[in-house]
Amino acid sequence: MPELPEVETVRRGLQPAMEGALVTAVETRRPELRFPLPGNLAEALTGHHIAALGRRAKYLAIELDDATVLVCHLGMSGSFRIEETATEAPGGFYHERSKDVAHDHVILHLRGADGRARRIIYNDPRRFGFMFLTTRADMQSHPHLKDLGIEPTGNALDAEALAQVLHNRKAPLKAALLDQRAIAGLGNIYVCEALWRAGLSPKRAARTLVRADGAPTPRCALLAEAVRTVIADAIAAGGSSLRDYRQADGSLGYFQHTFAVYDREGQPCVRPGCSGTVRRTVQSGRSTFHCTTCQK
């Protein structure tokens, strides 16, 4: 589920409920995620106010008033939801609404800036997600974040920057774009979609978009543009809701309805004038969807 647009959607959904709120209690119902939760999680958060919600690539950053930062990665199946509560006391008022509560692993009890009590609940069936504590000062150099590449939002990702990270890379474009050290935040869906928008084959060697002197080719500029716009469009749509994934407020993103190739094996290419068919292949162990007729 969560590539950059989904994490940004989660951030925007949580922001009104979390910013300025006081953490009144923290419950850890199952501490074994991809990595164990910090042992001092409750101690580090309880009694502090949440100063801001940030994001870097696919990581959500919950910043506290003492410059502590709780960094969360949603893995493949992680999500947050907000529950309004009549009490802020942990336990006792936990309603078993669905079988899914078995995968509610972390619960932040808050008293919002509006004085209302709420629970922020992290649910993750596959437990590929993880959380760690750092500080504003140390965040950039943290092992999980220090090698992240260009953020595909804003202006940073232009043809020159993309050429720089693809220079001399023999790997196929698909693999190069999935590499978080090059561009940070793309996953399987948006790599497939960006390559279709740029009309480039996922099998093409990354270095073929860069001239010998390191300058970007026209195709490189096309790809940089495609990545920026697919990410911007997906954020504007509230991300993609695959399976039953929902935003923090319970609503569904709708970008999945505009997929050109992802999960569309066998269907006709939607590019005007193209009579090709979307094919599914496997690259580095993951499904690639692309049109062999118009992606070269």
Place this chain on the structure above:
DNA sequence: CCTTGAACCTGGGCGC
């Protein structure tokens, strides 16, 4: 350095 593949986990969908 680069690349690929396995591992981590649960659940849904499909064929039989």
Place this chain on the structure above:
DNA sequence: TGCGCCCAGGTTCAAG
């Protein structure tokens, strides 16, 4: 209905 198999938005290791 049930079982077994394949597949799924990601990251991190180990091995070639």
